[in-house]
Amino acid sequence: MLVAGQRDMQMMDRYTMEKLGLPGIVLMENAGARVVEEILASFSNQTPRVLVLAGGGNNGGDGFVIARRLIDLGVEAQILLLADPTRISGDAKIHYDVYINRKLPIFYLHELSMKEVNPRLEWADVIVDALLGTGVNGPVREPLSRVISLVNEYKGNKLILSVDIPSGVSSDTGNVDGVAIKADKTITFVFPKKGFFFNQGPSYIGEWKAVDISVPPAVAANLGLNLPQLITEDAVKNSIPKRPATGHKGTFGHVLVVGGSRPYVGAPIYSAKAALHSGAGLVTLAVPEGIYPMAAAQCSEALFLPLPEENGHIAARAIVQISSALPQFDCVAVGPGLGRFPGGEKWLKQLLYALTGQALIIDADALYLIRNDLGLLKGYNGQVILTPHPGEMSRLVNKTVSDIEADRLGIAATFAKENNIYLVLKGHRTVIAGPDGEVYINPYGHDALGKGGSGDVLTGLIASFLAQGSSPMNAAISASYLHARAGEEKAKTLSNYGVMPLDIIDGVKELLKESF
Numbered sequence: 001m002l003v004a005g006q007r008d009m010q011m012m013d014r015y016t017m018e019k020l021g022l023p024g025i026v027l028m029e030n031a032g033a034r035v036v037e038e039i040l041a042s043f044s045n046q047t048p049r050v051l052v053l054a055g056g057g058n059n060g061g062d063g064f065v066i067a068r069r070l071i072d073l074g075v076e077a078q079i080l081l082l083a084d085p086t087r088i089s090g091d092a093k094i095h096y097d098v099y100i101n102r103k104l105p106i107f108y109l110h111e112l113s114m115k116e117v118n119p120r121l122e123w124a125d126v127i128v129d130a131l132l133g134t135g136v137n138g139p140v141r142e143p144l145s146r147v148i149s150l151v152n153e154y155k156g157n158k159l160i161l162s163v164d165i166p167s168g169v170s171s172d173t174g175n176v177d178g179v180a181i182k183a184d185k186t187i188t189f190v191f192p193k194k195g196f197f198f199n200q201g202p203s204y205i206g207e208w209k210a211v212d213i214s215v216p217p218a219v220a221a222n223l224g225l226n227l228p229q230l231i232t233e234d235a236v237k238n239s240i241p242k243r244p245a246t247g248h249k250g251t252f253g254h255v256l257v258v259g260g261s262r263p264y265v266g267a268p269i270y271s272a273k274a275a276l277h278s279g280a281g282l283v284t285l286a287v288p289e290g291i292y293p294m295a296a297a298q299c300s301e302a303l304f305l306p307l308p309e310e311n312g313h314i315a316a317r318a319i320v321q322i323s324s325a326l327p328q329f330d331c332v333a334v335g336p337g338l339g340r341f342p343g344g345e346k347w348l349k350q351l352l353y354a355l356t357g358q359a360l361i362i363d364a365d366a367l368y369l370i371r372n373d374l375g376l377l378k379g380y381n382g383q384v385i386l387t388p389h390p391g392e393m394s395r396l397v398n399k400t401v402s403d404i405e406a407d408r409l410g411i412a413a414t415f416a417k418e419n420n421i422y423l424v425l426k427g428h429r430t431v432i433a434g435p436d437g438e439v440y441i442n443p444y445g446h447d448a449l450g451k452g453g454s455g456d457v458l459t460g461l462i463a464s465f466l467a468q469g470s471s472p473m474n475a476a477i478s479a480s481y482l483h484a485r486a487g488e489e490k491a492k493t494l495s496n497y498g499v500m501p502l503d504i505i506d507g508v509k510e511l512l513k514e515s516f
Contacts, residue, residue: 001210002220002227003441004191005172006134012190012219022214024091028058030213032065032095035163035187038209039070039126042159042185049076051124053147055131055167056083061092062163063130064099071104078105080120082131082144109143117150121158127151129162129181134171134193139178148179155182162186165193166204173406174201182206190215192230197429197441198408228409228431228439233515236481239474240516241465243279252281253467256305256329257460258322258351259336259364260287262312265294267337267364267456270501272302274460277505278482278512280467284329286322287337288314313341316350323354331359331467335366336456344369349376357382359466363459367392377419383472384421387459393425413439422472424462424480426455432476440477445484448491453501458483461508482508 004012016022039050050070054063060083070077079099085108088096099106107120121127129151131144140148148168151160160183165171168180174195183206186196192210195201220227229235244251255275259268272283283302287295288309296304305325307318326332332355334348348369352360360382362370367388370376374396377384388396390404397404397415404411408431416423416433425431430442461479466472486507490499 001230001232002191002217003194003197003230004220004225004227005194008220008225008227009134009171009190009193011223011225012215015219015223016215020216025094027213027215028061028091028095029065031062031163031189032069034189034211034213035062035066035128035161036069036073038185038187038211039066039128039161040073040075043125047075048125048159049123050078050126050128051120052077052079052128053131053151054079054081054083055133055144056088056092057133057135058090058092059130059133059135059163059167060088061095062133063128064092064095066128066130066163068095068099068102068104078107078120080107080109080117082109082147084110109147114143114146114150117147121150121154124158126159126161127154129160129167129183131181132167133164136168136170140168140180145179148181152179152182155184160184160206162205164188165195169195169201169204171195174199176200176204180204185209187211189213190217191220191227194228194409197443199405202428226437228441231432231440231442231444231477231481233481236478237516239470239478241279241468241470243468249281252279253330253464253469254282254284254328255280255460255463255467256284256286256326256332257336257463258286258314258332258334259338259366260285260291260295261314261337261339261341262288262291264337264339265291266298266453266501269295269299270453270456270505271333271336271460271463272299273502274457274505274508275464275467276301277509278461278464278479280464284325286325288312311341313339313344314347316343316347319347319350319354322351326354326356326358329358331361331463333361333363333459333463335361335363336459338365338369340365340368345373349373352376352380355380355382359383359385359472361385361387361459361463361466363387363455364392368395371395374419377421385424385462385466385472385476386421387424387426387455387462389426389455409439409441413437422476424458424476426458430480430484432473432480434473438473440473442480442484444481445487446491446496448496448499449484449487449504451500454483454487454504457501457504482511485511
């Protein structure tokens with residue numbers, strides 16, 4: 001499923017009206033009809049009373065259709081208009097006039113005091129937000145902001161349903177500047193909006209559903225819009241490597257995890273376990289010899305390559321041992337638990353030169369060590385995946401974390417293209433970008449994953465799928481989805497506080513068994 005922004009949808013609507021010849025009033029009628037269907041589906045055992053809060057733009061036009069069609073179906077519905085009726089124009093004016101000409105129930109905010117708004121809200125079982133839609137730029141002004149605050153007080157007691165996007169939420173960024181409707185459900189048109197998935201957006205949209213209003217999804221391709229895609233379960237089912245019944249450990253690839261240090265013993269273990277429990281045939285852990293006994297005791301299922309160490313970290317001279325062993329590996333993950341150490345930048349550069357084209361994942365402190373030498377990535381004779389969190393990303397692009405969070409899609413897409421790599425920009429929500437401009441958004445995951453070691457599990461999952469033959473994009477999609485869903489599912493029994501890295505691995509195994 002594609003994901004669109006404000007300008008994208010404006011272009012698609014215009015194309016549908018001007019090139020395909022479908023009038024805007026028909027699109028508005030279709031939009032209202034789809035919302036009515038969803039309202040009635042939510043109240044299959046009773047007939048609700050519905051208050052539609054309408055603005056003066058196209059979102060308000062949808063609202064006039066919703067109220068009219070509900071009334072025609074025998075539902076008690078009325079409109080509270082929060083705009084100057086003399087300034088309503090275009091398609092919205094046509095539907096407003098139809099509503100008025102039929103003398104259907106309407107109240108005007110300018111005729112009511114704020115004390116009179118609450119009884120209207122109290123009367124309704126459903127409050128429909130058709131105030132602003134996707135056109136929000138900046139804070140919501142009075143008196144809409146006060147009405148929105150009143151509506152939010154009914155959260156949990158009534159169904160609050162937003163049309164296209166909750167009023168006050170930016171459709172491009174998810175930012176809320178001041179107040180916004182806290183919806184229980186959002187019925188959006190054609191595609192979900194980018195703002196559903198970033199910044200405050202996920203906290204405001206509630207459950208969402210994209211519905212058809214006769215704007216063909218193919219219009220996006222006709223216009224040359226390179227829209228991000230949403231990761232779905234079906235996409236993951238097509239991405240996960242298939243396992244032939246005649247396969248053996250050699251069939252399913254050999255992963256090398258290079259990392260670990262005295263302060264960070266667990267990180268490479270989590271990566272190794274994640275890789276093994278998601279199907280990799282063999283995993284070798286290359287760790288400092290000082291932590292080898294501890295690592296081997298905790299991960300007996302892995303093979304080991306103990307390395308010379310200095311001050312608790314992998315020594316520079318260890319590159320000789322790693323280089324001689326490299327030809328046997330299908331995928332190399334470097335960074336989990338590696339730490340930062342003198343000469344680390346030079347050591348990592350030597351490692352990249354020694355590799356023979358294996359799929360390469362760079363994570364954790366390896367991202368720090370390569371931050372000043374990104375040119376190495378372009379020249380690497382193989383496929384590279386970087387897996388930074390926003391703090392690591394900020395060092396890679398010399399921007400603040402706030403800058404990263406404000407434009408996750410744009411920064412990820414640009415970085416992947418410029419450096420000819422695949423990027424997994426972790427966070428809420430994870431963005432996956434490829435060198436060809438392809439971008440995916442993972443709509444799953446929450447704070448249960450916010451714990452040390454969680455990212456190391458993700459690295460192991462990506463490495464596993466790469467070693468089993470997945471393309472870098474498919475490996476990143478599958479791993480990101482399973483990682484996030486496993487965290488969500490485990491939180492249901494362990495709480496958002498109690499999910500540990502090994503729990504995520506258990507959750508991945510359960511998902512693979514149940515769904516894949």
